Amino acid sequence: MTASATVPAPPRAHQTASPPGRSGLTHALRGEWTKLTTVRSTLWCVLTTVAAGIGIGVLTTATDASHWRNAGLVSRVLFDPTAISLTGLLFGQLALGVLGVLTVSAEYGSGSIRSTFAAVPRRPVVLAAKALTFALVALVVGEAVSFSAFFVGQAILSGSTPTASLGQPGVLRAVTGGGLYLVALGLFALGLAAMIRHSAGAISTFVAIQLILPLVVSAFPASIGHPIGKYLPATIGNAMTATTAAGAHADFLPAFPPWRGFALLCAYAVGALVMGSVLMTRRDP
Amino acid sequence: MIEARGLTKHFGGTLAVDDLSFEVLPGQVTGFLGPNGSGKSTTMRMVLGLDRPDSGHVAVNGRRYHDLPWPLREVGGLLESRAVHPGRSARNHLRALAQTNALPARRVDEVLERVGLTAVAGKRAGKFSLGMTQRLGIAAALLGDPGILLFDEPVNGLDPEGILWVRTLLRGLAAEGRAVFVSSHLMSEMALTADHVVVIGRGHLIADLPMTQFVAQSSKAHVRVRSPQAEALHDVLTGAGASVTVGPDGAMVVGGLDAPAIGEMAARLGLTLHELAPQGASLEQAYMELTRDSVEFRAEPRGAPSSGTEEAPR
Numbered sequence: 001m002t003a004s005a006t007v008p009a010p011p012r013a014h015q016t017a018s019p020p021g022r023s024g025l026t027h028a029l030r031g032e033w034t035k036l037t038t039v040r041s042t043l044w045c046v047l048t049t050v051a052a053g054i055g056i057g058v059l060t061t062a063t064d065a066s067h068w069r070n071a072g073l074v075s076r077v078l079f080d081p082t083a084i085s086l087t088g089l090l091f092g093q094l095a096l097g098v099l100g101v102l103t104v105s106a107e108y109g110s111g112s113i114r115s116t117f118a119a120v121p122r123r124p125v126v127l128a129a130k131a132l133t134f135a136l137v138a139l140v141v142g143e144a145v146s147f148s149a150f151f152v153g154q155a156i157l158s159g160s161t162p163t164a165s166l167g168q169p170g171v172l173r174a175v176t177g178g179g180l181y182l183v184a185l186g187l188f189a190l191g192l193a194a195m196i197r198h199s200a201g202a203i204s205t206f207v208a209i210q211l212i213l214p215l216v217v218s219a220f221p222a223s224i225g226h227p228i229g230k231y232l233p234a235t236i237g238n239a240m241t242a243t244t245a246a247g248a249h250a251d252f253l254p255a256f257p258p259w260r261g262f263a264l265l266c267a268y269a270v271g272a273l274v275m276g277s278v279l280m281t282r283r284d285p
Numbered sequence: 286m287i288e289a290r291g292l293t294k295h296f297g298g299t300l301a302v303d304d305l306s307f308e309v310l311p312g313q314v315t316g317f318l319g320p321n322g323s324g325k326s327t328t329m330r331m332v333l334g335l336d337r338p339d340s341g342h343v344a345v346n347g348r349r350y351h352d353l354p355w356p357l358r359e360v361g362g363l364l365e366s367r368a369v370h371p372g373r374s375a376r377n378h379l380r381a382l383a384q385t386n387a388l389p390a391r392r393v394d395e396v397l398e399r400v401g402l403t404a405v406a407g408k409r410a411g412k413f414s415l416g417m418t419q420r421l422g423i424a425a426a427l428l429g430d431p432g433i434l435l436f437d438e439p440v441n442g443l444d445p446e447g448i449l450w451v452r453t454l455l456r457g458l459a460a461e462g463r464a465v466f467v468s469s470h471l472m473s474e475m476a477l478t479a480d481h482v483v484v485i486g487r488g489h490l491i492a493d494l495p496m497t498q499f500v501a502q503s504s505k506a507h508v509r510v511r512s513p514q515a516e517a518l519h520d521v522l523t524g525a526g527a528s529v530t531v532g533p534d535g536a537m538v539v540g541g542l543d544a545p546a547i548g549e550m551a552a553r554l555g556l557t558l559h560e561l562a563p564q565g566a567s568l569e570q571a572y573m574e575l576t577r578d579s580v581e582f583r584a585e586p587r588g589a590p591s592s593g594t595e596e597a598p599r
Binding site for chain 1: 311330333334335336337350351353354355356357358359360362364365367368369370371372373374377378380381382384385386387425432461462463
């Protein structure tokens with residue numbers, strides 16, 4: 001057919017070169033890593049975690065060191081220098097939890113989640129990439145803070161009170177456990193954010209679970225409060241950072257043994273992530 | 286190409302998109318028109334797999350969006366102006382998107398250059414003006430060099446220079462053989478940009494046809510005629526069933542007959558014509574006629590009889 005003036009030439013089709021295979025988890029991971037490391041809120045959350053984790057450990061160990069002379073027999077017997085030095089983690093957990101929340105909720109808040117889902121339409125892949133990226137950051141930060149707080153704390157205690165070393169029973173487990181606790185708890189917060197989507201709502205829920213729920217449970221009679229209290233993430237964290245069942249946390253709620261508690265916390269995190277993934281997929285962004 | 290078949294979407298009890306079918310073909314700009322709230326943005330989100338249709342389906346290059354191996358390399362979308370984290374720089378926003386689709390880093394610089402944001406690429410997107418944010422969104426759409434492009438109100442917030450730039454860009458993309466689907470409420474803008482129009486009102490299809498036909502089909506199309514023998518011509522034309530009105534400048538405005546018919550009629554009778562100019566109805570007119578019944582929110586003329594009770598005098 002010859003080209004005529006009335007019939008426009010058929011448009012030549014645009015061709016885009018595409019590599020073989022398809023966009024998968026590794027590509028999503030690279031994108032999420034770039035996202036996590038290119039906003040200031042990440043740096044602030046990490047710095048707050050470090051400052052709270054080590055700084056509050058310095059305060060508590062310094063206080064215990066100065067009061068040791070007047071401490072009673074029971075206090076001396078139950079004294080757990082490892083747990084005391086890791087007290088700051090229970091505050092640092094809030095900052096790292098906020099980072100977990102923001103990893104998801106900041107995208108919903110700004111609308112960038114639509115760009116993200118247009119680039120990676122399989123939403124469970126997006127959430128998995130976010131969770132893995134966050135977990136890597138949380139693991140490095142969590143363990144670094146936990147070990148730093150431990151060594152700084154023992155240095156402050158030494159000369160005044162008994163101190164712990166990593167070779168003693170349960171000490172390495174408690175210090176490592178402090179970092180692992182932060183990772184699992186942060187993933188739980190990230191999963192909450194996938195369900196709730198709003199930063200303020202997800203952070204409030206997370207803080208309520210960590211700070212308010214333990215107070216409420218403590219207010220109950222022991223027969224009711226103790227069986228419930230075991231299941232709280234904060235109680236699990238206390239047990240994971242102590243070397244003995246009683247530890248420095250005799251005034252806290254009774255807890256599951258450390259690794260069993262950790263398994264339970266991981267189950268919470270997985271549950272929240274799976275639920276978040278289902279809701280993310282079902283709801284229009 | 287994009288093929289939508291029977292797309293239907295409710296939000297709560299509201300029917301946003303109602304059994305909508307259309308196609309967007311490569312090599313042309315398809316304008317997507319409709320009053321505010323008529324379902325344009327919802328339709329575009331369904332094309333990009335963001336909103337899930339209640340029924341019906343939409344295919345891009347013959348596949349569901351979710352099944353595209355490298356979505357950004359096949360489809361680029363500008364959805365709303367604010368789809369960027371305010372704390373992240375333009376370059377990092379694009380870099381993250383590029384990585385998810387294994388696009389080389391140089392594509393980021395290329396699209397930044399193309400939309401004119403190179404100088405502010407390191408600035409946080411939250412500090413951008415609406416126009417710059419819009420350009421960043423367009424850069425994101427172009428990132429994967431896709432054959433299908435969707436732009437939801439791309440000229441929003443742009444200055445006249447920017448509007449001209451978008452128009453040239455869209456025409457250029459279509460000339461490269463891409464399918465370009467663009468929504469706008471600026472009818473004059475669409476008249477200059479689109480080859481084809483899809484018009485919706487209250488979520489359902491009102492018109493789907495070439496732009497020239499869309500404008501010509503309107504009952505408002507007419508022909509401007511001037512003749513030294515105006516009275517004789519006037520009688521002939523009205524005798525042939527045309528409507529003739531005489532404008533303030535003495536030219537006749539003829540409806541119901543097209544320019545060739547008028548010219549031939551004049552020639553047969555030996556009448557001289559000084560002007561014979563088809564006046565396509567403006568796109569605004571055509572559009573207003575079509576969507577008159579489907580505008581969700583409309584200002585009622587004052588004093589219009591109300592169907593309910595009479596308003597009490599104050």
